[in-house]
Amino acid sequence: MRKIELLAPAGDWDCLRAAVANGADAVYFGVDKYNARVRAKNFRMEELKDVMAYLHKYNVRGYVTFNILVFENELEEAKQLVEACIDAGVDALIVQDLGLVKLIRDLSPDFPIHGSTQMTVTSPEAVEFLKPYHLEVVVLGRENNLTHIQKIAEKTNVPLEVFVHGALCVSYSGQCLTSEMWGGRSANRGECAQACRLPYDLIVDGEQKEMGNVAYLLSPKDLAALDLVPELIEAGVSTFKIEGRLKSPEYVANVVSKYRKAIDEYLAGRHYTPSTEEIRELQQSFSRGFTHGFLKGTNNKQLVDGTFPKSRGVFLGTVKKVLKDGVLCELQAPLKRGDGIVFDAGRPEEKEEGGRVYDLRKHGKKVEGEVEKGLVEIVPGRHDVNLTRVRVGDRIWKTSDQELDRRLRKTFETERPYQLFPLTVHVYGEAGKPLISTWRDETTGNEVIVQSEQMLDVAQKRPLTLDFIKEQFGRLGGTIFELQDVYMHITGNVILPVKELNRIRRQAVEQLIEKRQRPRLYIKQAVDLTSSYRQKQRAEKPSLMALCRTLEQVEAACDTDVEMVYADFEFTTDYPKAVQIARATNKPIALATPRIHMPGENGILRGILKAEPDAILVRSLGAVQYYTNQSIEQTLIGDFSLNISNHLAAQLFLSRGLDRITPSYDLNIQQMIDLLEAAPTEHMEIVIHQHLPMFHTEHCVYCTFLSEGTDFTNCGRPCEKHRVSLRDRIGMLHPVRVDIGCRNTVYNAIEQSGAEYIPHFLSLGVRSYRVEFLEESAKKVEEVITLYREALEGKRSGTSVWRTLKAINQLGVTRGQLIKK
Numbered sequence: 108m109r110k111i112e113l114l115a116p117a118g119d120w121d122c123l124r125a126a127v128a129n130g131a132d133a134v135y136f137g138v139d140k141y142n143a144r145v146r147a148k149n150f151r152m153e154e155l156k157d158v159m160a161y162l163h164k165y166n167v168r169g170y171v172t173f174n175i176l177v178f179e180n181e182l183e184e185a186k187q188l189v190e191a192c193i194d195a196g197v198d199a200l201i202v203q204d205l206g207l208v209k210l211i212r213d214l215s216p217d218f219p220i221h222g223s224t225q226m227t228v229t230s231p232e233a234v235e236f237l238k239p240y241h242l243e244v245v246v247l248g249r250e251n252n253l254t255h256i257q258k259i260a261e262k263t264n265v266p267l268e269v270f271v272h273g274a275l276c277v278s279y280s281g282q283c284l285t286s287e288m289w290g291g292r293s294a295n296r297g298e299c300a301q302a303c304r305l306p307y308d309l310i311v312d313g314e315q316k317e318m319g320n321v322a323y324l325l326s327p328k329d330l331a332a333l334d335l336v337p338e339l340i341e342a343g344v345s346t347f348k349i350e351g352r353l354k355s356p357e358y359v360a361n362v363v364s365k366y367r368k369a370i371d372e373y374l375a376g377r378h379y380t381p382s383t384e385e386i387r388e389l390q391q392s393f394s395r396g397f398t399h400g401f402l403k404g405t406n407n408k409q410l411v412d413g414t415f416p417k418s419r420g421v422f423l424g425t426v427k428k429v430l431k432d433g434v435l436c437e438l439q440a441p442l443k444r445g446d447g448i449v450f451d452a453g454r455p456e457e458k459e460e461g462g463r464v465y466d467l468r469k470h471g472k473k474v475e476g477e478v479e480k481g482l483v484e485i486v487p488g489r490h491d492v493n494l495t496r497v498r499v500g501d502r503i504w505k506t507s508d509q510e511l512d513r514r515l516r517k518t519f520e521t522e523r524p525y526q527l528f529p530l531t532v533h534v535y536g537e538a539g540k541p542l543i544s545t546w547r548d549e550t551t552g553n554e555v556i557v558q559s560e561q562m563l564d565v566a567q568k569r570p571l572t573l574d575f576i577k578e579q580f581g582r583l584g585g586t587i588f589e590l591q592d593v594y595m596h597i598t599g600n601v602i603l604p605v606k607e608l609n610r611i612r613r614q615a616v617e618q619l620i621e622k623r624q625r626p627r628l629y630i631k632q633a634v635d636l637t638s639s640y641r642q643k644q645r646a647e648k649p650s651l652m653a654l655c656r657t658l659e660q661v662e663a664a665c666d667t668d669v670e671m672v673y674a675d676f677e678f679t680t681d682y683p684k685a686v687q688i689a690r691a692t693n694k695p696i697a698l699a700t701p702r703i704h705m706p707g708e709n710g711i712l713r714g715i716l717k718a719e720p721d722a723i724l725v726r727s728l729g730a731v732q733y734y735t736n737q738s739i740e741q742t743l744i745g746d747f748s749l750n751i752s753n754h755l756a757a758q759l760f761l762s763r764g765l766d767r768i769t770p771s772y773d774l775n776i777q778q779m780i781d782l783l784e785a786a787p788t789e790h791m792e793i794v795i796h797q798h799l800p801m802f803h804t805e806h807c808v809y810c811t812f813l814s815e816g817t818d819f820t821n822c823g824r825p826c827e828k829h830r831v832s833l834r835d836r837i838g839m840l841h842p843v844r845v846d847i848g849c850r851n852t853v854y855n856a857i858e859q860s861g862a863e864y865i866p867h868f869l870s871l872g873v874r875s876y877r878v879e880f881l882e883e884s885a886k887k888v889e890e891v892i893t894l895y896r897e898a899l900e901g902k903r904s905g906t907s908v909w910r911t912l913k914a915i916n917q918l919g920v921t922r923g924q925l926i927k928k
Contacts, residue, residue, distance in 0.1 A: 111370055112346040114170070114268065115363045119148040121356035123158065125519040126167075129360045130367030130526075133168035135201060137352065141181075141188055142172040152188060155195035160624035165524055165587065166550055168198040172352075174223035176295045176752040176773055177204045179781035182636050186210060193218055196626025199243060202226075203281060203295070205749075206756030208240050210634065218629045219243040224270065225281040225295065227748075229255070230704045231262035232729035232736075236763070244268050244346060249275060249330070250401045250805040251705070253342045258706040260343025267343055271332040272362050272389075273350025275400050275410075277303040277325045278802045279703060282748060284772055285801035287920040288855060295750065295773050303327075303802065304416035308834040309812055315834070316812065320453035321413035324808060324833065325853075328412055331389060331397035333381045336369040339402070351393070357515040358392040364518070365389060367525075387440060391508050392515075393418045405818040407811040414453055421505040423448070429497055433468075433486035436503055442467065443477040447507030448487065450497050461506065462491020529591035530619075532580055537598040538565045542607075544580075546615040548623070549591060555618040557611050563601040570600035579608040586616050638754050638785035643872040649899045652792070653892055654699070654724075654879040656844075661685045663885035665692040667892045673724055673877070675699035677826070679711060679847045682718045697722035701846050702748045702803055704729030711847055716741070725749075725765065735764035742766045744792060748803075752778070754785035767792045767875060772799065775923025776864055783871040792875035793868055795861040796891060796912075799920065801841070802853040808833070808843050809851070819849040832856075842881060854881055861918035862898050862905035867925070869899075 115126035117136040126134045136158070137149040150158055155171075162169040171192050177185050189211055192200055200218070202208055203225035211220055221244040222228055222237055229248040237245065246268040247256065260267055276283065276294075283294045285302040306322035308315050318324075330350070332339065339347070347370065349362050365385055372379035390397065396412050396419065421440045428435040434450075442448075442464060449461030467474040468484035485503070487494075529549040536542040542559040573595045581590040653664040654673035658681060664672045665688055672694055674685035682698050689696035698720040700712060704727040712733050715723060722742035725731050726749070734743055745751065745760050745768040752771040760768050769792050770782055783791065807819075809826040816822035826845040833841045839856040846852065858881075865876070878895050880888055894911060897903035909916045916922065 109266070109345055111340060111344075111374065112168075113363065113366055113370055114346050114348045115359055116273075116349055116352040116354070117359070118352040118354070119150075119356075121519065122352075122354075122359045123161070124522065125356040125360040125515075126363055127162065127165050128519040128523065128525055129363040131167060131363050133170060133198070133346075134162060135170040135172055135348075135352075137172045138188060138192075141175060141177075141185065152191050155191055155197065156626065159195050159197060159626065163196070163623050164620055166528065166623070170199045170201050170221060171197050172201045172223075173207060174201050174203045174225045176750055176771060177207050178774070178778045179753045179785055180778070182206075182210065182753055182755070186214070186634065186636065189214055189218075190631065193629050193631050194626065196628070198627070201246070203750070204752065204756060205759050206751070206753040208237075208242075209755045209759050210636075212240055213632070213634045215629050215631050216241075221268070222246060223280075224248055226728065227279055227281040227703070228728060230706050230708070230727075230729035231259050232704065232709075232732040233727065234259060234263045234265055236728045236732040238265075246270075246346075246348065248279060248703075250279065250703075252401050252404050253335075253338055254404075255706045256339070256344060257342040266345035268346035268348050269339060269344045269402075270330060270350055270400075271335070271339065271347045271366065272330055273354075273393075274395075275327040275330050275398075277327050277806050278804045281750060282702060282803040283801070284799060284920050285853070287773065288799055288801055295771075301416075305836065306416075309808070310832040310834050310840055311813065311829050313830075318413070318812070321812075323413050323416045324411065324812070325802065325804070325806070326395070326413070326416040327400075327410050327806065328396035328398040329394050330400040330402075331386075331394075332399060332402055333365055333369055333386070333389070335399065335402055336366070336379075337373050340370075340373060354393055356519060357512045360515040360518050361388055361392040361511075387421050388511060390421045391505065391511055394420060401805060405805060405807075407807050407822075408817050410806055411811060415451065418506075419449070419451070419504045420447075420507065423503040423505050426450070426497060426499050426501045426503060427482070428499065429494055430484060432489075432494075433466075433484050434494070434497060434503070436483060436485055438478060438480045438483050440505060441477050441479045442483070442485070442505060443510070445509050446505050448485065449504050449506050450492070451502040451504060452496075452498060453502070460492045460494075460496050462487045465489070465491075524587045527583075527589035528587055530583075530588045531591050531594070532576075532615075533594045533596060534576060535596045536563050536601060538563050538601050542597075542601075542603055542611070544611055544615065546619060548588075548619045551623060553619055553622040555615055555622065557615045557618070559603055559607050559611060561603065561607050563597075563603055566600040566602040570602055571597060576608070579605060580612050582609070582612065583616070587620070588616060640754065640785060640787050643784070643788060643870070646788070646869050646872050646874045649869060649873070650875050651892065651896055651899060652697075652875065652877040653888070654797075654877060655685075655888070656881055658684060658688065659885050660880050660883065660888050661688050661696075663888040664892065665689055665694045667889060668896060669694075669892055671695045671697055671722065673697045673699060674720075675724070675879075677845055677847070679714055682715060682720075686718050686720055695721040697724050697742070697744060699724040699746070700726050700730040701848055701850070702726045702746075702852075703805075703848060703850055704733075705848065708848065709733060722766075731760070731763060731765065745769060747772045747794065753782060757782070757786040757791070761787065761790055766790065769794060769877075772919040774919050775921040776861075776867075776918050776925050777923045779864075779918060779923075780867060780871070780925065783868065783873060788872035789874060791873050792877055793861065793873055794877045794879060795865065795918075796858060796878035796895060796914070798842070798858045798879070798881040799855040800852045801855055802851070804851050804853075807845065807849055807851055809845060810849070844881075857915055858912065859915035859917045860905070860909035860912060862895065862908035863916060864918055864925070865898050865905050
């Protein structure tokens with residue numbers, strides 16, 4: 108049986124202690140600003156050694172989250188943080204940016220790296236792509252189901268980590284651009300503003316669909332896989348990861364203890380089913396409603412509730428009657444005085460009523476203690492709830508339980524180990540010589556030798572015996588150790604004062620703890636971050652490419668002077684037709700892969716090759732690995748979804764077989780310029796016109812709200828009959844499109860333009876430019892291409908381009924500000 112690890116989140120010291128005290132094998136935490144939860148309290152770089160010493164004292168591993176994209180001007184700071192982690196003996200860095208992976212490997216060939224879920228690793232091929240960098244663990248996408256996990260596990264020896272509890276992102280991790288597009292807070296930089304938790308109207312074929320109180324169309328429930336622990340272990344999961352670095356220490360204590368029990372019961376060979384009470388306690392700490400997510404397969408109906416976006420807690424029942432000072436409710440869960448409640452009227456736009464329970468009554472009589480179920484009168488605090496705003500039928504939720512919180516706090520308020528660690532002692536000696544004791548920490552294998560300061564005397568009455576030494580050395584209360592056994596190698600009858608035996612025991616414990624807390628040693632090498640591509644020549648005869656999403660657009664683009672046409676269709680079965688159109692006009696054509704590559708989807712990639720394009724637009728690590736593993740003639744172009752944001756990442760992908768690469772959309776103009784100054788610009792392709800693809804999700808809006816089915820096998824394909832958009836709070840309509848894998852992409856309502864920055868890009872040697880279309884007519888395609896060609900040739904200003912098109916003057920997700928150097 109491989110080792111199973113329970114990995115807990117820690118946003119601060121209290122969460123760290125809660126995780127350790129409740130049985131976590133490892134803890135992950137952020138340091139300063141470079142992590143995917145910058146709103147968490149996090150830890151400072153100066154604290155790293157103290158944090159690691161604390162964790163290692165209790166034999167808990169510590170992983171630092173560096174799970175964001177790193178911009179060019181941050182590489183030196185990133186290097187300093189990596190070096191600090193190496194010096195502090197951190198057990199691993201959890202990393203998203205492949206440029207950072209390269210930097211870490213250049214700094215240290217043996218420092219452990221874990222591939223973050225932000226890498227969007229969802230297939231065996233993606234895991235294989237990472238093999239040259241010797242990652243110790245890979246965190247799979249939350250969208251991988253048990254069958255996927257098993258297929259990936261069968262094809263790799265790399266331990267697999269899977270999220271089992273906590274918040275779900277509706278978008279694929281590493282592939283969500285919405286938060287920064289709308290609010291300037293990037294999910295790839297740890298600043299997600301949770302645009303998926305906002306209300307939207309569903310617009311079908313131009314008409315609003317009546318949804319009742321369902322407004323949160325993209326807000327998923329929370330993941331809870333406590334009952335799936337056996338299946339996950341058997342599928343090949345090595346690490347069970349709990350989400351929650353923004354949550355409370357009580358949450359950490361609660362969730363860690365529950366999953367610790369489930370894992371231990373399975374490993375002990377005992378059948379375990381979580382009790383109703385245990386599930387309720389998990390809901391109480393934080394819950395938007397529980398779901399298995401995608402672990403049991405895609406079920407769009409169960410993934411989203413749609414009536415609320417935030418934690419609710421435990422469902423108590425509905426209001427049967429509104430009384431003068433309270434409400435009547437048929438309880439479905441226990442309730443007591445002091446518990447927090449909220450009334451949910453199903454009107455998300457209105458302020459909710461909530462507060463604490465002041466009294467409980469049955470048949471008009473006050474009830475002491477907890478009421479588990481039945482008809483009960485709930486009396487809230489006098490000034491907590493405006494009962495005139497409460498209606499019959501409103502749902503009631505128990506939002507907090509002070510008694511549960513107190514019980515959970517007790518587990519970590521005083522420092523104590525979750526388990527005691529066994530010690531084995533050998534003692535040697537004879538009269539006239541010191542007593543020599545060898546202490547072995549059986550968990551770590553550490554050994555120390557402690558000898559007495561006094562010599563052993565000949566015993567006249569009560570010589571040292573094995574039982575007596577066990578008794579004295581076994582007094583380990585208040586420490587992290589327990590005595591497993593003592594082996595006595597003493598010649599003759601000798602004696603030593605008890606005080607001296609106690610000193611030996613204390614000194615041995617101190618030295619063993621000190622050994623545990625010593626930083627793990629890694630190789631550390633000097634690295635020069637200076638790029639060899641700083642010298643640039645202005646690009647002459649720039650190339651313009653057009654990405655099309657319909658056959659009509661392909662035909663229109665082929666009649667223009669673009670150097671290449673890209674086809675990016677919802678259904679790749681139309682790709683051969685696109686190739687035929689291009690061949691008829693002698694125009695080179697590239698075909699785009701899906702952004703996500705799952706086990707069993709190589710047939711889609713083979714189909715693209717079978718269509719015989721001139722080039723392939725590659726959008727996932729799995730697809731990069733699939734195509735570079737073969738001898739193919741097609742040009743390979745890496746797209747924005749590979750998240751290339753610094754020159755190290757650019758070098759890595761070019762060295763792995765890509766001919767051109769597209770920088771990440773996370774870059775604003777200054778960050779783009781910084782990258783281009785350091786990267787080989789002759790291999791770069793910049794998107795200068797597009798509708799930004801914001802959400803990219805396994806959750807299908809068409810299936811959820813336009814079908815009786817639950818997934819692509821029984822949904823009836825409403826995406827082939829209708830066009831859906833999401834209308835936001837300011838009235839903008841964002842188109843929703845479906846790909847061959849039934850994944851949805853939500854595009855920004857208005858196209859945007861980087862035309863204003865073309866002179867800067869040309870001066871830095873960028874030759875390749877791309878414009879992308881979504882729903883444009885053939886006439887519009889021709890107009891857009893003409894405008895950008897004129898801008899590239901210097902016949903038209905970039906400002907006139909975006910003004911003519913009424914586009915957003917912005918590159919990528921944020922406009923940024925160009926600083927003259």
